[in-house]
Every structure is written in structure tokens, then in C-alpha cells.
Amino acid sequence: MSAADLMAVLFSKYLRYDFAAPEHKANDHLVFSKGHASPLLYALYKAAGAIDDEELLSFREFGSRLQGHPTPEIPWVDVATGSLGQGLPIAVGIATAARLERSPLRVWTLCGDSELAEGSMWEAFEHAGFAGLANLIAIVDVNRLGQRGPTMHEWDTSKLAARAAACDWHVQEIDGHDFDAIDDAYGEALAADRPAVIFARTKKGSGVAAVEDEPGWHGKPLADPEAAIEELGGIREVGVQVEAPPEANPFEIERAAVDRPSYEVGEKVATRGAYGDALAWLGSIDERVVALDGEVGNSTYAERFAAKHPDRFFEMYIAEQQMVASAIGMQTRGWKPFASSFGAFLSRAYDFVRMGAISDADLKLCGSHVGVSIGADGPSQMALEDIASLRAVLGSVILYPSDPNQAVALLDLMRERRGISYMRTTREKTPTIYGPGQEFEIGGSCTVRSSEDDAITLIGAGITLHEALQAADRLGEKGIAARVIDLYSVKPVDAEAILAAAAETQALVTVEDHWIEGGIGDVVAAVLAGNGVVTSLTRLAVTERPGSGPPEALLAAAGIDADHIVAAVEKVLQPSVA
């Protein structure tokens, strides 16, 4: 009710949208950053003739697309909102994509005032101002109240205005119930040469005395709805003719030619380097590929993409939430975003990834510098929980290459696959073990060592695969044949290979550069348990806080190097050896 006047003016005069053609490339975008204002959004759809009364009354019912908070199950909704602090950052990504397309569209975002306490909102202000996104308009519904009471600044919009101005936005402060003021403000915002924000002072529950500007009514139905309807002027049919969008502009993307990278067997290359090489190649074969960096492009090697395709490279600086939000915004317009940082720092954007799954987003993530094997930088830089956290995301794919040729092939599979996928890359150089032509698949694995007499199966991926191979050599010298499985697709996992190993060898040993919780060991355990297989499973993983040091020393200290694998195997096989 506080934002109804603001949205009424937007729909009746400024929004350009064809509800019959949500795919129209020049439609404006409207993101409800305050997703809990869904009753307003759905009422606007009704007023615009996009839905009828019957559907509106299915609000929040089981099976209705009009869920408690908007999701893209509704064709006019780009992204799920409802986790506050996300809509504006994602709108920044949409506006970035629109600018890349030289599209005339505008991106409108309705924000709450309490939501402005989220740091991600200020990452968005900073980024949009710096990038000069003149196609972005934020409307802040300053109703002075949040969920449990007053906001920090209540109706004192001057402090918020000063901050937005400092971020280089065009700023206006208005009475959000004065139609002329709203009208003028939208006109001025559209004319601005930079992103525009309108801080509109409003009253929560506007128009109904029993609740107007009263705390305690957030998200609650009115006590006497009939009286409220009377007070608002009685039942009326309110319809609005939303203006049609203009013609969409054709646009062209430059594609520098880059050959598919390939590495010779035996060559030592870090998979993070292969990621950079592969991304540059993907940019040349697919003009929809864009790359986003969190100010570590010279570590993740995303800079190799930037060197070839500067127009499609987006430096997001040290703002991982904004990086993932921009990626999610860009994919709403059909771009294929690859966002990379240290795996450890992607955790800052976890809620955006979680919500991305609700949005059914096509999001490709890469985390470098995983595990203790990064060495000297110490534990603050080590991703040790990334498999666990990203595995838990609905429908996600987790790929963990062990070799550069494999990293190239897997990244191409990530490009082709819609959905949320994550590649885990290693800082250290490791030997190339697969030829450039070898094929891999999402859900696959490679049995890199096996014989008729395999007594034990070693399962690793990334750097630990190489430790497992060394261990297998040493075990071979002791007369113990070890099968070695490269579990490069951690999710979905090759259950068949695990079950075959369980049936054909006496015991399984997993070894991973990740905390013991939620990683490869748990994946293998779940396959065994899910299939009712009881066998010996030893999980080697990181269990204690690491420090700094040479990678070999840290792998040894964590008990995940070749020596510890050999020792674990000897312990497991002891009864049968004896």
C-alpha cells in the first residue's frame, strides 16, 4: 500500500512492456527488490490485464504461480526476490547486459528502505554509479518501517540521499503519495545521464487509517478488509494501458579468434590457468559468453578472457555479491556468465547462488585456490567448504578437473549446460595426464589405473588425484594393486563406477583437499548407503585448521598426500595381508 501510488504512475505512464510478449528484447525490466510486496506486483499485473481476478485470488495457494514472493515461474518476473538486498544488485546486472546490447530498455527497481541496511545494496550503488548505468532507476519506498519496527533513518532521506550522491547517482527526494511529484521525478530520472534513485517518503498501509503508519502490521492481513475497501473508495475495476516497448536494436558482438587450448601429456599446468585459456576460447566460439571477475583475474586467470574479449569482460572489483548478482542479471537476457574468484570468497555470495537456483538461473562459477595445497597464503585464502556448500544448491553441478585438458573440456560442457555449475580449480601446477582429444561428461569419472587384481580403490580429484597416482605406484611396488578413480564430476556423480569399485575391490579410500564434511568422501558414502552397499570406506580429508607453508608440507600435515594414502591402504588391508 505504501508503494501503490509510485507503481500506479509507473504503469500508467512510464513502463514500456508488452505483457503478451515477455520475451520482447526491448521490454523494460521491473524488479521488485522488496519481493514481499508481491500483492502489489500481482495487483499491477491484474490492472495491466495480464492476469484475472480468479488467478489473483489464488495468491499464496498451493500450486499457484503467484507465490508468496515472486519467481520467474511468472513470465514477467526475471528473478526470484524475497531475500532482501538482492533485487537492486541483480538489476545492475540486467542494466549492464542491456547496455552491452545497446538496448533502449530501462530497468526499474522497487526497493524497501529497511533493505538499504544490506551491504549488497551499497555494492550495487557503488558499482552502478561507477559504471554510469543511465538505464537504471531505483525507487525506494521510504515508509519508515521495517518488519519489527522503525528503520535506522526513518523518514530522514537526506542521509541516504547523500550516500547515493556520493556513489555518483542522480538523486531525488519526494513525497511518494504526491502524483505530480512522482510523475516529475520519473521524467527527471529518465533524463539523467547516470543511474537515478528516487527516495520517496511514503506511509505504510497508506489510505487505511487503522494501519496507516502503524507498526505491527507488516505482512499481516487487515482486521476489517471490507471497511478498508470502503475507505479506499469501494470496489472498482482499475485498468491501465501499459505502453508498448520500442523496436529492439540489432547489435553485434566482436569475436576475436582463439584456438582451443591443448596441453601435452606430462606438461605441468595449473587447472586455474587452463580455466583462463579455456574461457578465452569459449568467448571466441560463443558470443553469449561473458566473464566477471572479483579483482583477482590475474590469479583465476580470467584475465586471459579479458585480453581477447574486453567488451564482454566485467571487472566487479572486490564485491563478490555484486559479481554473482550481475551474472544473474545478465543471464536473464540470454548471456552466459562465467564468474570467478578464489573459491573461498565465493562464499560471500552464497545467498545469491541459493536464490539463483530459485530463479532457475544459468550461472557458471569458478573458484580457484582451493584447499590447503595453495600453501603459503594460509587458511584465509583456502576454499575448504566450497564443494559442501555448492553441492547443497538445488540442481547444481560440481566439476573438479584434475588436468588442464580435462578443465578445457569440462568448461565447454558448463557452457552448454543451462543451470548452476561450479568448477573448482587448483593453484598448483599438476601433470597433464589426459590427451587433448579425450572426452568427459557431466556425471562421468575416469578410472585412470586399474587391473584384474585391484585390491583397493583410491578415489580423488584435482590435486589429490596426483597424490593417489603416486600412492598407487608405491603400493604397486609393494605388490598391492590399486584402482584409481578420478571423480572429476562430484555432482552428479558416477555412481556406477563407485559401485563397481565397491564390488570388485576390498575397500575404498577417498582423498580430497577439502574439509571432511560434505566433500568427496560424503558423496561416495552417500552412493554406497543409497544402494545398500556395506564396504570399507576410509575418508582422507582436511580435519584441522591449516597454516602457511609449502604445498607438500600442508598436504602432508592434512594427511592427504601419497604417504598418508599408502599408510591408510596398508591399515585397511592389514587383516587380509596378515
Ligand SMILES: Cc1ncc(C[n+]2csc(CCOP(=O)(O)OP(=O)(O)O)c2C)c(N)n1
Ligand atoms: C535478507 C533478509 N532478511 C530478513 C528478511 C525478513 N524481512 C522480510 S520483509 C522485512 C522488512 C523489510 O522492510 P523494508 O525493506 O523497509 O520493506 P517494507 O517495510 O516496505 O515492507 C524483513 C526484515 C528477508 N526477507 N530477507
